[in-house]
Amino acid sequence: MPVTRLDLARIEAARRVIDPIFLDTPCYRCDALESALGCAVSIKLETANPVRSFKGRGTELVASQLPDGSSVVCASAGNLGQALAWSGRGRGLDVTVVASRFAPAAKLDRIRALGARLELVDGDFDAARERAADIARRDGVRLVEDSLDVETCEGAGTIGLELVDTVPSCDAVLIALGGGAMATGVGHVLKAKAPNVEVICVQPVGAPAMTLSWRERRLVTTDSTDTIADGVAGRRPIPAVLDDLLVVADDAVLVRESSIIAGMRLLLTHAGLVVEPSAALGVAAIIEDRDRFAGRHVVTIVCGGNVDLDAYHRWIAG
Amino acid sequence: MPVTRLDLARIEAARRVIDPIFLDTPCYRCDALESALGCAVSIKLETANPVRSFKGRGTELVASQLPDGSSVVCASAGNLGQALAWSGRGRGLDVTVVASRFAPAAKLDRIRALGARLELVDGDFDAARERAADIARRDGVRLVEDSLDVETCEGAGTIGLELVDTVPSCDAVLIALGGGAMATGVGHVLKAKAPNVEVICVQPVGAPAMTLSWRERRLVTTDSTDTIADGVAGRRPIPAVLDDLLVVADDAVLVRESSIIAGMRLLLTHAGLVVEPSAALGVAAIIEDRDRFAGRHVVTIVCGGNVDLDAYHRWIAG
Numbered sequence: 001m002p003v004t005r006l007d008l009a010r011i012e013a014a015r016r017v018i019d020p021i022f023l024d025t026p027c028y029r030c031d032a033l034e035s036a037l038g039c040a041v042s043i044k045l046e047t048a049n050p051v052r053s054f055k056g057r058g059t060e061l062v063a064s065q066l067p068d069g070s071s072v073v074c075a076s077a078g079n080l081g082q083a084l085a086w087s088g089r090g091r092g093l094d095v096t097v098v099a100s101r102f103a104p105a106a107k108l109d110r111i112r113a114l115g116a117r118l119e120l121v122d123g124d125f126d127a128a129r130e131r132a133a134d135i136a137r138r139d140g141v142r143l144v145e146d147s148l149d150v151e152t153c154e155g156a157g158t159i160g161l162e163l164v165d166t167v168p169s170c171d172a173v174l175i176a177l178g179g180g181a182m183a184t185g186v187g188h189v190l191k192a193k194a195p196n197v198e199v200i201c202v203q204p205v206g207a208p209a210m211t212l213s214w215r216e217r218r219l220v221t222t223d224s225t226d227t228i229a230d231g232v233a234g235r236r237p238i239p240a241v242l243d244d245l246l247v248v249a250d251d252a253v254l255v256r257e258s259s260i261i262a263g264m265r266l267l268l269t270h271a272g273l274v275v276e277p278s279a280a281l282g283v284a285a286i287i288e289d290r291d292r293f294a295g296r297h298v299v300t301i302v303c304g305g306n307v308d309l310d311a312y313h314r315w316i317a318g
Numbered sequence: 319m320p321v322t323r324l325d326l327a328r329i330e331a332a333r334r335v336i337d338p339i340f341l342d343t344p345c346y347r348c349d350a351l352e353s354a355l356g357c358a359v360s361i362k363l364e365t366a367n368p369v370r371s372f373k374g375r376g377t378e379l380v381a382s383q384l385p386d387g388s389s390v391v392c393a394s395a396g397n398l399g400q401a402l403a404w405s406g407r408g409r410g411l412d413v414t415v416v417a418s419r420f421a422p423a424a425k426l427d428r429i430r431a432l433g434a435r436l437e438l439v440d441g442d443f444d445a446a447r448e449r450a451a452d453i454a455r456r457d458g459v460r461l462v463e464d465s466l467d468v469e470t471c472e473g474a475g476t477i478g479l480e481l482v483d484t485v486p487s488c489d490a491v492l493i494a495l496g497g498g499a500m501a502t503g504v505g506h507v508l509k510a511k512a513p514n515v516e517v518i519c520v521q522p523v524g525a526p527a528m529t530l531s532w533r534e535r536r537l538v539t540t541d542s543t544d545t546i547a548d549g550v551a552g553r554r555p556i557p558a559v560l561d562d563l564l565v566v567a568d569d570a571v572l573v574r575e576s577s578i579i580a581g582m583r584l585l586l587t588h589a590g591l592v593v594e595p596s597a598a599l600g601v602a603a604i605i606e607d608r609d610r611f612a613g614r615h616v617v618t619i620v621c622g623g624n625v626d627l628d629a630y631h632r633w634i635a636g
Binding site for chain 2: 030306
């Protein structure tokens, strides 16, 4: 049993707390991708829900533990904010989301539409994290920190339980790596219940801080990020999350922007899915290392579909 | 309890026979569509499976009743053929699909890729039906007739069971109407278990035969069809299916091509979904009669996502 901050029994219990609308998401073999990529590919689809990403699993868990009517603040690259707004709306929570003003408009618009207060900062996601922490201190309200708050990891971990139930014989699971909530959550469950399944984290070469940290087994930060995969673009990994990732990840790979775009294109043409760049990281990893995956059965978690369509069409057409 | 050829107990039993990959599909409120359409819209998403349409529910049921290794033939507008090929492949069935050579290339390619024998006819779907019947007679093999074979209706009826479980308080369900398998299947279950939910069938004005038949309570055929919604473009309704539809449908409406395209566009921009024209019929019906649905909670079944992307982009850009 892997020893991390996460707890398998709590993850099992989370299934009974999270709104079913976020659970038991589709998981299916995609033949058309198989012939394009040279390996069996199963898609775990996390976009067919009211916030179009997996983040609702974690925010449901967070929100279920807060008193009705309480206040909560989070920093978000865009998806956590939507999910927290959704979970908070149903429970009468007062939700503030801090985001970079450079986040995709689609994400920012939907945070507002879901009734959250949105505060924008001029900097990037890590600047938003600082600002959210300031607000929490100033106002004395609960700060939800993605990946650091174990509920965000354990919520995502319910994906792992579903994978063990539905594709127990797969060879590898490809997980987009940003702050690490999904990677540590899914990874913890896989290592506990299906230890032979390879847990592979995938990050853009333009936002490599957590991958470099994992490889060097020490915290590595970067000064900036340069990637279209806005959902995973962090510069400063969280030490406790790195510690967990060192326990559960078998590998962490970096992929090029061109591969992310090629992955998005393949998911559209071969699977009919419009996804955000972060959700194409897994396919990008296969594209960059076909030999590694040849003939194997690989699951890729399609973790989000919030994308500005103008940018999307530009990338796809490129 | 509605009296049709369908049987609620058999539909309940079908849930235990159909591969779970086709069952318990996502059903979720889409806030963004709500503001665009003036009513609460829940999406029942039938595209996140290996054949990207609801047809697997019916073909699983059909295939489960055939001896392993037996032969089967069907006519298909494209989606039934994929689904029968998928269900047959897992059971070692010898599957022949007859389709119009004017069916979308994406559908024809995937029928072949799934290992079925594909025979093309120069005419339309109803010509393919004749040819499939000829083959069945000539070769003495099982003919699967969509909507006439009660398994195709009862398989689709499992969608109705899921709707009753997940959105019991909705006001209306919008169902794409072609041959009538989905409409009679879902309609039968709703009338049996949630009789206050309005069952509304939607067909293109360019392929109105079944709707006209329902309205006149007698068989009406047309000489041709003219619609981009290839999945529902039939000219000759099946009498037994019409009889059932008269029992379970509360209304049948016709929508314009421009509304179908507007519906596809809304599903892309507000729900992030690439759908085939037939799957946008429900949204098209709301667009054409906003007053009717204002303030109500409407479920639309997004029944298929097999579309030629070139045509799709042309329609959306139009």
